[in-house]
Amino acid sequence: MLELYNGALDVAEILKRWYEEEAQSNYGAYIPFVGTVRSEDGIDGLSFDIYEPILNSWFDAWQEKAAKKGAVIKMAHSRGDVMLHESSYIAAVFSPKRRVALELIDEFVEDFKASAPIWKYDLIDGKRVYAKDRSTAIQGSGILGEKV
Amino acid sequence: MVKVEFLGPIQKDALELEITNLNQLAKILQEDKELQEWLLNSAVAVNDTLVSSLDHPLQSGDKVSLLPPVCGG
Numbered sequence: 001m002l003e004l005y006n007g008a009l010d011v012a013e014i015l016k017r018w019y020e021e022e023a024q025s026n027y028g029a030y031i032p033f034v035g036t037v038r039s040e041d042g043i044d045g046l047s048f049d050i051y052e053p054i055l056n057s058w059f060d061a062w063q064e065k066a067a068k069k070g071a072v073i074k075m076a077h078s079r080g081d082v083m084l085h086e087s088s089y090i091a092a093v094f095s096p097k098r099r100v101a102l103e104l105i106d107e108f109v110e111d112f113k114a115s116a117p118i119w120k121y122d123l124i125d126g127k128r129v130y131a132k133d134r135s136t137a138i139q140g141s142g143i144l145g146e147k148v
Numbered sequence: 149m150v151k152v153e154f155l156g157p158i159q160k161d162a163l164e165l166e167i168t169n170l171n172q173l174a175k176i177l178q179e180d181k182e183l184q185e186w187l188l189n190s191a192v193a194v195n196d197t198l199v200s201s202l203d204h205p206l207q208s209g210d211k212v213s214l215l216p217p218v219c220g221g
Contacts, residue, residue: 137189144202
């Protein structure tokens with residue numbers, strides 16, 4: 001399940017709802033990761049653009065991978081502005097046993113950072129400044145820059 | 149016509165081009181000085197599927213997307 005919201009995430013509502021959705025599913029482990037916007041470098045917050053068609057197919061591929069291990073992944077992310085100390089990202093894995101969930105949440109969040117088509121901007125004095133230095137080129141990038 | 153769209157921080161309006169493969173697109177976009185850095189670090193999708201080769205054929209109605217470096221979370 002992939003949920004996108006305009007603005008900050010309601011962390012308590014989402015974690016509680018996900019918990020309740022799977023409370024009777026016989027999963028032994030529920031491992032959430034909650035990303036919170038930190039105060040650093042004088043920013044007022046962060047802002048996000050998302051390209052949904054490819055985000056959806058990327059997420060579906062992960063859900064299939066999780067299903068082969070008997071697990072399920074849930075993810076929520078913000079569009080637009082998210083201010084300091086608010087949350088822009090939650091991912092969670094449910095699985096029968098803890099080891100699968102612990103490993104999957106690690107792999108999933110790392111691949112999310114490297115591959116999910118989401119762009120981050122710092123909010124500074126009311127302006128959006130692309131977080132270029134913290135961004136990662138998607139695997140296979142650069143083909144249009146090749147000599148032709 | 150093939151539609152070419154520039155995602156995220158690339159500040160450029162979409163283009164409609166008469167092209168039949170990504171090689172032709174590369175040649176056209178490389179003439180735009182403002183795009184040079186983006187061409188070197190952006191991934192390319194055709195109809196929302198990432199591609200890894202310029203030999204990819206294009207047909208009228210296809211959509212090409214440029215995806216610059218990402219940072220979710």
